[in-house]
Amino acid sequence: MQISFEGKRALVTGAGKGIGRATALALARCGAEVTAVTRTQADLDSLTQECSSVTPVCVDLADWEATEAALQDVGPIHLLVNNAAYANLQPFLEVTPDQFDQSFSVNVKAVLHVSQIVARGMKARGSRGSIVNVSSQASQCALRDHTVYCATKGALDMLTKVMALELGPHQCFVLCCDQIRVNSVNPTVVMTEMGRLGWSDPEKAKVMMDRIPLGRFAEVEDVVNSILFLLSDKSNMTNGVTLPVDGGFLTC
Template identity: 50%
Template sequence: MAKHFNGKRILVTGGCQGIGYGIATELWKQGANVVALSNQKESLQKLHKEYPSIEVVCVDLRDWAKTKAAVDALGIFDGLVNNAGIAKTEPFLECTPEYFDETITVNTKAVVNVSQIVAKKMIQNKIKGSIVNISSQASKAALRDHTAYCASKAAVDSITRVMALELGQFGIRTNTVNPTVVMTDLGRAVWAEQSKKQAMLSKIPLGRFGEVSEVVNAVLFLLSEQASMISGVHLAVDGGFLAL
């Protein structure tokens, strides 16, 4: 396999489970020096045991100050994937301020916090880097019982466009990948109930959910020099969901 990321140092938040695990390990296979950041200590330890050369960092993204200190101590990166996120379901009329705040903190504020630190060091070291933020089809289409989640991902899309506008002068590209339901272990469990599954599948023209590898491929493309003129876009990996 060609090693497109040979020698590149890349930070992946939420990099020890699901899509993040897929991104981190595929980057490693393609020659990158990967740092995986998460608050899931056991999953990080498991990842490090499987891939000893992947550096792991345990920090809770909900804590702005501790996250800033941890990321700052990691040094310089050529690329960043803001993948960490949470998603709980609450009907609009029952959406609580506590969950709304937590969702915005993890899914949105953490993107700003981590990206500020990484981008500043890219600029200081004249690195023409790439930042990919994992968003969702929920940023552009309403999903029942997903008030906080939809709001958080719509904000990620908007923030990404501003990042592309302001960081472009330094040669830093910023994009999002916006997946549909993805068949991680969690995704398979959440969407196992047939009526719920079929209701969502009926809205996807390709008639199936996404696989982790399909999201990983999109992320690695946007990180790579193959996407050297792409910035400020929202790449849907949704089987046509947003085309309806």
């Protein structure tokens, strides 16, 4: 299946590392003009060295005002990937208010905010759009020491569904002309920097892997391919889904 994003403008958050970086590069390879948003300038420098067509935006998405200012001139966006997230693992009884607030600020509130900015532009221009939120299997399955992370991803799944409900309907008479679709991908463990945080211990990793019918963790490319599918016209009738990229983990 050939996917082209020629003539489209995409914005990817958390594009400095891991899944977000690979998504930004894949979108650029498919012809999109990509804006890469993250908070570490060195990551943006190396990203633009690797792909000179990418437009870098350096901002901490936990900061509402700074995000508003950083994205005010971002221009028309057709494709949005809300990928940035914060994971800080601790047992339930040790969760602190700061960890709770930081996690919800990045994993949920920033998704709401960036999506508002982008979707308002889409609506004002009467243009179509597709938004993919990067959630997790942790949104639907309890994982030890993942209290706050699981809670943020559960909230993100519901945010995805309500966005799909409210942004989907179109006002004009040309079929699909200003429809905005919103979906999420829900991966199992991927051995990025974040994945290594929770799953580097071989014993822990084995217990998790044994629960995945395909018997392996996901590769970054597995997640990127599902994101590209949901962004593309190949999924035109798919809206409001939380797509597991988990080798069957959530079915068991």
